[in-house]
Amino acid sequence: IVYWIQDLPSKEDEILAYESDEFLVICRSEGVSIASSTGAGVYCQAERSYTDESDRAIADDQSLMMFAMILMIGYVSVVLSRRDRVESKVSISELKERVVFIDLPAVSFFCVTAAIAVLSVFLVQVTFFAACLGLDGRRIEADRYDMVPCWRREKWNERNEEAEGITSKEMEEMKEGGYDTCVDFTSFLLKPKVAPCLIFLFLLLGSLMGYRGITTIGKGIKISDFLPEGSYVSEYFEKRDLYFGEIDRIEFITTVDVDVGVQEDRAGMDKLMADIEALDQTVGPPDCWYSAFLSHWSADNSGRSIDSAPADDVRASFSSFRSTPLFATRYAGSAVLLPGGGVVSTSKCGSLFYFASHDTDAALLDMDRAREAAGDGAFAFNANYLWMERYRIIDKITISSLLGCMIGVFTISCLFLDYLTAALVVACVVLINVNLLGFMSFWEVRLNVASLVILILSIGFSVDYSAHIAEGYLSHRHRGRGVERAVVLGVKEMGVSVMNGGISTLLAVLMLSVSKSEGFRVLFKMFLGMVVFGLLHGLVFLPSLFLVTKSGGGLGGQRKEGEGEGEGKELEDAENAAL
16 A cells, blocks of 8 residues: 655655654554454555664664774773884875775765875874874883873882893893794795695685675675664565565656647557556556546547547547546646646656566666666656666776776885785785675675775775785895795784784674674674685785795895894894794
8 A cells, every 4th residue: 555645845844754753653553453453464664764764773783883992992902001012004004095986976985085084094193193102101201100190100110120130131032922923823834835835725715706706796785784673664575575576666757748639649658658568577557647548538438539539629638637536636746737738748657567676687677678668758767776777887886996996005005015015915905805705795795885885995904914014024125134034024023913903803893793784794794704814815825925926035225245244143143043
């Protein structure tokens, strides 16, 4: 049962209030009453229902997201409190965001906003945060308490050194603690044929996941994706699809003048009606003022053919049709008349049709057929066409967006790394996102605007996992160290930080796994895949690539033969003792 509401711009507030405060309240309360007395169910929704329910889903999850943020901050605080030395790595990872110029305004807006946000955070880090660190350093030098900096503490450092007798060498060894796991792991990579085998396995996994993603990933959205569990809107669509199929209404808007007294104009309307009814997805004849007028003519003229009637008689019959209750109640808002009453300048005809929301490609094909049926003098419209147009080009947009991001990552990486290392970092990022596409298909995450935004976001996060390891590796290659030693020391210095970054990111979205909204659960699924694949490729695949390709060999800064031999010997001895 459909109630049509006269949607006038001057009464917008009244209409919205009626939909939420009166119609839905009455419908839902009557549904409970009917269900309790007869066992039948009543399910309803209004135009604003979807927006209201999606807003409610976001509001319900705000406390969940706040708890997730507190959990992440708590984890980072605990980790930092256990570190004797913390370094600031501000380089490639802070320059990873890109402005993507594509056809979808939502994605472009996100990328612009993300780039501005990253730049703002960077400026805050190098100004306010750096100033705070400087003040805190002065507090430490003055032996003041962290929570009450105006209160000086006793010179516990001197007392502690006298009591404990800790030497500077022992203190440095303590500071180097906590990295044994990374050293043991990278030592495993140095074994013969381990790195090539790992590279082969990662490439094989990427190929399989990429094939799975390309061939099976779905496109589009589900109505329930952005609704809370148990929403009355979800129940309505569930029951509608169960008993009536996915039936919706399509409107055909005529844009040329139709003079009912002219046979050629009537022939054009006859063809439009026939083409609409001939569509495979339509249900029954179209509901149009023109069809109703032909029925009115036949009733008033005892079967007399309208084609043989004078034009003035047809126009007179149309004038009488306009005065009928049927036209006044059903078609008055569907036809715009020119002065004189016999010419319709613009009109609207509708038809019920099956909408294949579960199959985006089939829905796009049906949309194209409806547009072909409309011809040159009309156009077809349905509210679903607004989002279906996106998925006509979603494949092209995804490829162009990701390709543009990769080019941006490579360009920026070349400013800090040599070309080969930059290419290896980009290869890691590509494989991470290829695996993520396959991961999406396994977990039934569809490709749409929301998931595309997360894919673009995952590129930025993926750079973090690879760029820090590459930077640590190259810093030791700059000092003249060999490939194997540079890999071990690079992972030793940056591996724990990268791991903590991945875990903190995962903690930030972990609570979304129990969200009532499918949209937030999709966010958790994609971030889970991004963190897992990112850590694996950054800590395992990229060091293996360094060992095989031996990149960074042409960098400057390597020691010349005979230069600094004494210092180099001491450095080698210290490294051997540490490793």
